[in-house]
Amino acid sequence: MNAPTAVLPTVVIGAGPIGLASAAHLIERGIEPLVLEAGPSAGSAVREWSHVRLFSPWAEVVDPAAEKLLAPTGWTRPDGATYPSGGDWAEYYLQPLADALGDRVRFGTRVTGVSRAGRDRVVDAGREDQPFTVYVHNADGTEERITARAVIDASGTWTTPGPLGGDGLPALGERTAADRISYRVPDLNDPAVRARYAGKRTAVIGSGASAFTALASLADLAKDAPGTHAVWILRRGISGSTFGGGEADQLPARGALGLRAKAAVEAGHASAVTGFRTSAVERDGEQLVLVAEDGSSLDAVEEVIVLTGFRPDLTFLSEVRLGLDERLQAPTELAPLIDPNVHSCGTVYPHGVGELSHPEKGMYLVGMKSYGRAPTFLAMTGYEQVRSIAAALAGDQEAAERVELTLPETGVCGGAGLFDEPEADQADGGGCCAAPAALQIGLGAPASSGGC
CATH class of the missing domain: 3.50.50.60 (FAD/NAD(P)-binding domain)
Known part of the structure; x- marks a missing residue:
């Protein structure tokens, strides 16, 4: 130089x-x-x-x-x-x-x-x-x-979040329905955001930690707001790895998050739709209808959360x-x-x-x-x-x-999500410095994904 x-x-x-x-x-x-x-x-x-x-x-x-x-x-x-x-x-x-x-x-x-x-x-x-x-x-x-x-x-x-469309492009009608579509996991601690999803059917598109977080958050909301339901849309099928490592995951926070998402489905707070690749979004009054590439469609929803990376x-x-x-x-x-x-x-x-x-x-x-x-x-x-x-x-x-880093056997991907604050943290109003607590997913700590 x-x-x-x-x-x-x-x-x-x-x-x-x-x-x-x-x-x-x-x-x-x-x-x-x-x-x-x-x-x-x-x-x-x-x-x-x-x-x-x-x-x-x-x-x-x-x-x-x-x-x-x-x-x-x-x-x-x-x-x-x-x-x-x-x-x-x-x-x-x-x-x-x-x-x-x-x-x-x-x-x-x-x-x-x-x-x-x-x-x-x-x-x-x-x-x-x-x-x-x-x-x-x-x-x-x-x-x-x-x-x-x-x-x-x-x-x-x-x-630059990924779009709703299964081909990597925005689905037809996706932009015009922007008022009902979010590309982030909502913070349901915010009263205005909470009111947006309470008592409504919400489609969640995605298969990663962000989708797990959204499902667990909406399941918690459903306990307080009857009628709240998530429709989990997967472009592929459900397999043994769909919900992550669970109890076998060397990252307890990540494994517990997948288990919370699985529990949301099993408890009926969420229903899974597999093999569905969205090509269009159609308005039906105040609701949205998602249409797949083969022309099939799902029951109408009020909101859509797109978590496709x-x-x-x-x-x-x-x-x-x-x-x-x-x-x-x-x-x-x-x-x-x-x-x-x-x-x-x-x-x-x-x-x-x-x-x-x-x-x-x-x-x-x-x-x-x-x-x-x-x-x-x-x-x-x-x-x-x-x-x-x-x-x-x-x-x-x-x-x-020279390599100066030794990675853990299982890496740390995305945002954790939903484990509760230790009680001492809550009392102090902090969250960064208290002793670690048992990782307990859900209940009052909705979150979204972040690269960490």
Whole structure:
């Protein structure tokens, strides 16, 4: 890298857990980061699922380099054995970390394009000698170009949920029925949200932890609001693994969540429809009718919750050269390791700069975005990703290639969900620091999915 480029900052897109960890690792390596966050605060996406209790305990969601950066501020890590909610994670870790980074983090700054200075994606001549140009829109309406030595995209996938349509496209009528469709697990602690689903038939589309959470939440609501019923729509059939590992799951929170979803079906609070791939949404007065590809339809519902995963937003990266798998939209070297047909997040081998490099040298996708459409992600994996990248940018190839992470035999995927707060936590109004309690799914702790 030429000298003028080397003194430029490395731009990090997104002030979530992996983006802020990227900045901490860059500082540890003597590289100046500039974190650009579209939202108004650290962990803006995490705050949108603040009611989630993670599968991961605190010990697994705090980055080591970030902890070192926080230590001089007097910050202490919450009890490593307890499970934070998304709100805890943002309040007790992400925001203090952003505060410690100071003016290296800019909020209200949305990245709209990344390119090489003076080079579109077609031009070869002198390409790698040019710095990156990052186009941004600021909250005050102004536009700006920022020049960078490298770009680490940790913007996640939260803003681009999968659609209702079974073919990966919006179902016919999906957009016009948007007032009755949600793409997040509702927080039924919110009175207005609770009233939206109470006493109504709600279709839940999806087969992962988010769907489990929605089913368990609606089942709890049904106990207080007669007439509440969930119609669980699966694109495939029910098998022995549909509800996860249950009591055999090495992650008790995840196993218990699947058991709660199973109990919701067995208790009659939810009914399952298998092999149904939606192609259209039709209005029937104040209700919606879902129509399958073969023309068959289901009984009308009042609400629809679509939990079909997320996908990366690649629109602002159209002028850089990315090497992406044609199925997952993940880096080509990483994709075989995270193929959801083969792996859970616990069986993914730790990986770093080698698997995350693209034809565009100095451009990296990390965190949830690096997984493309793969549905699982582990925070510890993301922290290892950015440790390796920071080492590579500093020229320490040996450290970049070294694996410094040992994953649990069963990984921690998505949001946990529904186990109750310890009574002591409730009394203190906290939730991050009390002694761990038995994991008990359901009853008063509705949640949605988050990549943890």
